[in-house]
Amino acid sequence: MNNQEIIALNERYQFPLYARAPIALVRGQGCRVWDADGKEYLDFFASTVVTSLGHAHPRVTAAIVEQAGKILHVSNLHHSEPQAILARMLCERSFASRVFLCNSGAEANEAAIKLARKYGAEYGDGRFEILTMFGSFHGRTIATITATGQEKVRLGFQPLPEGFRYVAYNDLEAVRAAVTPRTIAIFLEPLQGEGGIVAADPVYLHALRQLCDEKGLLLIFDEVQTGCGRLGTLFGYQRSGVVPDIMTLAKGLGSGVPIGAMLANERTARAFTTGAHGTTFGGNALTCAAAVAVLESIEAEAILENCSKQGDYFRSRLSELVTRCSRVRGVRGDGLLIGLELDGPGADVVEKCRERGLLINCTAEKILRFSPPLIVTAEEIDRAVSIVAEALAT
Numbered sequence: 459m460n461n462q463e464i465i466a467l468n469e470r471y472q473f474p475l476y477a478r479a480p481i482a483l484v485r486g487q488g489c490r491v492w493d494a495d496g497k498e499y500l501d502f503f504a505s506t507v508v509t510s511l512g513h514a515h516p517r518v519t520a521a522i523v524e525q526a527g528k529i530l531h532v533s534n535l536h537h538s539e540p541q542a543i544l545a546r547m548l549c550e551r552s553f554a555s556r557v558f559l560c561n562s563g564a565e566a567n568e569a570a571i572k573l574a575r576k577y578g579a580e581y582g583d584g585r586f587e588i589l590t591m592f593g594s595f596h597g598r599t600i601a602t603i604t605a606t607g608q609e610k611v612r613l614g615f616q617p618l619p620e621g622f623r624y625v626a627y628n629d630l631e632a633v634r635a636a637v638t639p640r641t642i643a644i645f646l647e648p649l650q651g652e653g654g655i656v657a658a659d660p661v662y663l664h665a666l667r668q669l670c671d672e673k674g675l676l677l678i679f680d681e682v683q684t685g686c687g688r689l690g691t692l693f694g695y696q697r698s699g700v701v702p703d704i705m706t707l708a709k710g711l712g713s714g715v716p717i718g719a720m721l722a723n724e725r726t727a728r729a730f731t732t733g734a735h736g737t738t739f740g741g742n743a744l745t746c747a748a749a750v751a752v753l754e755s756i757e758a759e760a761i762l763e764n765c766s767k768q769g770d771y772f773r774s775r776l777s778e779l780v781t782r783c784s785r786v787r788g789v790r791g792d793g794l795l796i797g798l799e800l801d802g803p804g805a806d807v808v809e810k811c812r813e814r815g816l817l818i819n820c821t822a823e824k825i826l827r828f829s830p831p832l833i834v835t836a837e838e839i840d841r842a843v844s845i846v847a848e849a850l851a852t
């Protein structure tokens with residue numbers, strides 16, 4: 459099928475939930491993808507910050523093929539080796555001592571919300587309220603749209619669960635003032651991705667940790683987007699050194715296979731006992747084998763070093779556009795999660811870049827988001843920057 463045929467089928471049979479660009483991607487290799495008409499693109503969106511090691515990464519592909527030939531799925535009523543190995547790897551590399559494996563970011567956050575509530579019920583005098591941030595994004599289930607501090611994702615889905623309140627991001631006084639005797643947790647992204655590539659101030663994060671310790675609150679980091687090497691450290695919290703009690707992962711963890719994880723320290727984790735939560739597909743043998751290969755590759759191929767180095771280079775190249783292009787206001791972000799702030803809506807720039815063979819995305823209306831695979835090279839960055847400059851000039 460060509461682009462047109464695939465698009466026609468999708469438009470006929472699927473809910474029209476996504477504002478899709480008019481191309482169908484059929485193949486990828488590293489940072490490059492091809493559409494059904496054979497046109498090549500540089501994928502600087504990493505298919506929504508997912509393909510952390512690029513498309514068709516040999517080690518990840520081999521792990522998937524090998525596991526598919528053995529066993530695809532093992533019920534969570536039995537044990538599975540890929541799951542056991544992945545859980546150990548995640549704990550050994552983070553603050554956590556327990557992991558719950560699931561299939562997406564929203565599921566990981568649901569699990570975090572449930573763990574916080576259960577912890578409140580068992581060890582926190584029945585406290586249940588969770589403070590989240592304006593501008594945040596935590597997923598599309600009923601609980602995670604409620605946690606998300608954006609009115610637009612909640613419209614039409616009322617009534618929503620109780621027990622969530624929103625405060626301004628990066629505003630310590632606002633959080634302090636919002637804590638009540640019913641509050642059990644503070645839930646935030648260490649860097650807001652969908653919210654427009656807005657980083658939390660490290661001083662603020664340290665103060666949140668202190669506040670949580672003072673008041674007996676749980677600090678929960680949604681690292682669905684910032685985790686798995688994206689910021690140049692394996693986990694985003696390692697940038698500030700502020701350690702959460704619960705952390706969620708998904709997007710880059712499987713570099714393209716659907717997997718999520720919720721991790722917690724021992725004190726918090728004890729609230730989840732047998733039967734408290736569960737999933738059929740979570741911890742699936744195939745996706746776990748892929749995630750193990752992703753973590754192994756990150757270490758074997760010096761991916762974090764590349765992420766930091768190319769991230770610095772990319773930001774410095776984009777900074778040139780601040781002086782060269784009147785529409786560009788500034789550059790922000792960390793590692794390879796980078797935003798280019800425009801003076802107005804950026805949808806036309808995304809389209810012009812696509813026509814010129816570069817896939818990027820625009821978030822929070824005015825922020826062009828760049829999140830290439832962490833294997834990206836300086837040459838690919840140069841090419842992307844020249845396409846962006848051209849798109850901005852027309």
Ligand SMILES: *Cc1c(COP(=O)(O)O)cnc(C)c1O
Pocket residue numbers: 561562563564565567595596597598647651652680681682683708709
């Ligand atoms: C993408 C994202 C989610 C939701 O993940 P899904 O896999 O789409 O459910 C949650 N939190 C953050 C920070 C995200 O970027």
